[in-house]
Amino acid sequence: MSFDASAGRAPTPVYLRLTDVVKTYDGRTNAVDGVSLDIRRGEFITFLGPSGSGKTTTLMMIAGFEALNGGSIELDGKDLARSRPYERNIGVVFQNYALFPHMTALRNIEFPLRMRHFPKSDIKKRAEQALALVGLSRFADRHPRELSGGQQQRVALARGLVFDPDLLLLDEPLGALDKNLREQMQVEIKRIHREIGITTIYVTHDQTEAMTMSDRVAVFSGGKLAQVAPPLEVYNRPANRFVGEFIGDSNFFEADVDPKRPGWVDIPAIGPVRVAEDHGRLPSQGTIDLLVRPERIKILTANDGDHMNALDMTIDALVHYGDSVLAIGTSRGRPLRMRVAGTPPAELKEGARLRVGWAPQDAHAVARS
């Protein structure tokens, strides 16, 4: 079964609707190639994909910085095509902050209010509220160069939110921050999203960010949407091999469906394994990609019943993460990765040969395109 484009259509009322959006720079190849997506009011959706997959270009078209070569974008039922960026009511936060260097933090945040002709008495109050929302009230009179990267990004966030925009667009906003600060800011952005409930589109190439923050993840690949689904579904039921490999660690086996034995597929060199049929993705014949996440593979003991798919694994290398250990090895010449949580058992050593396996329901079959 191939990925159904209509899966991107949300059942609840649509707030932002992208229909067959196309963008081309050279007239031959499409940077964005027919993206259709419905976003609900108040939703936090992440555009995830490698660089050049069209996620940022799509965001820039929603903001109005790039023109569409095809399709349409509707916000709350109104076509955005004819409105210039400054006629839209959309807040944008950039990876490099893009704060105005000649203005203080407060002035930066007041800027959209001035440009949008908010009443004078309102401007200062709103800007101060926004500054308080991001926890920077003490830094109102600092210039951007006197603020740290994280503080600058908070100011940018406040500037993007202060005028009550219909949408908040974030373009890899944490890309320039170090890991600890990034996690702190993720929590912060989620808190702000909860507090004001603004419809938010978040662009990132970081799968952890996408997993932890989003209501739904839209995975981009080659200018197209590969899958749109809640994070856990994207992780457990990737629509295709690309999504499965891009998000999380993975073992993929090419396998042939056995038309005579329902529930069984045959992995060349390894042999027949059982797969759960209940998720309905298994075709009645042909070749499939079988995904088994490394943390679903375990070292088998005598207590494990014969319902497990079992195979022999030779451990080539161990990577210790502290909270878990990743075993990299092979099974009959095919690469295999296994992640064991907690303290690694004594028999897990480099060079060891172990009996490992997974339960049939922990394998996920993906049709080959």
Next chain:
Amino acid sequence: MPLLFAIIATAFLIAPLFIVVPMSFSTSTSFAFPPEGYWLGYYRAYFASEDWLIPTANSIVIAFCAMMVTMLLVIPAAFGFVRHRFAGKAAINLLFLLPLAVPHVVAALGYYGLLSRLGIVGTIFGLIIAETALSMPVSFLVVCAALKGYDRNLERAAMSAGAGPLRTFFWVTLPVLRPGILVAALFAFLQTFNESVVALFIGGRDASTLPKKMFESIRLETDPVIAVVSTLLTGIVVLAFVVPVLFRRKPAYVV
């Protein structure tokens, strides 16, 4: 070793000041050094003499006008060159920088021929046109460099904040580019103010500039007033650099 070079180079650059400044206060009637005595007579002479004050005023007017015209031409040109691609861009770029390569004497000859045909040789207007052409290349390069380092996301941020193209330009783009533009304007002003070759050819008697007057003064009469002028000019330039430093509260934003 590098320190030694630095000291020698600095000494070489400022040594003339130690001659010229005392000489401007000299009582001698020629360029005698060290001076026999000190007084302010030549300062009085400078400020009393129309022969000096008119060229000074001419120089200021010409340099200011040439600077303004240069910036009005160079800023849009730099935006066009940095932000757009068009046919013949490299050739036009080269043409723009050509005045740097042509010796001023050659350029002066050309301007003389052209401006005399237009009947504006020996006028301030004619000189402004010629000096503008000469000051454009450096100013153009400076503004281009500033513009290349300018983050266009600032403009996008301004637009998403609700500012149209005009307000984006005047509220964000121009203020952020201001240091580069000021430097380009300063170069244009100084280039024109100090330029002597074209001024000699085109200036004539009615549009005599300060460098032209100084040149003539040194050639025809060894008048110590020239030391006064030199001292005043140096003083003004030093003030122009020192005053902003003294009155700056915070470090300026650097492009």
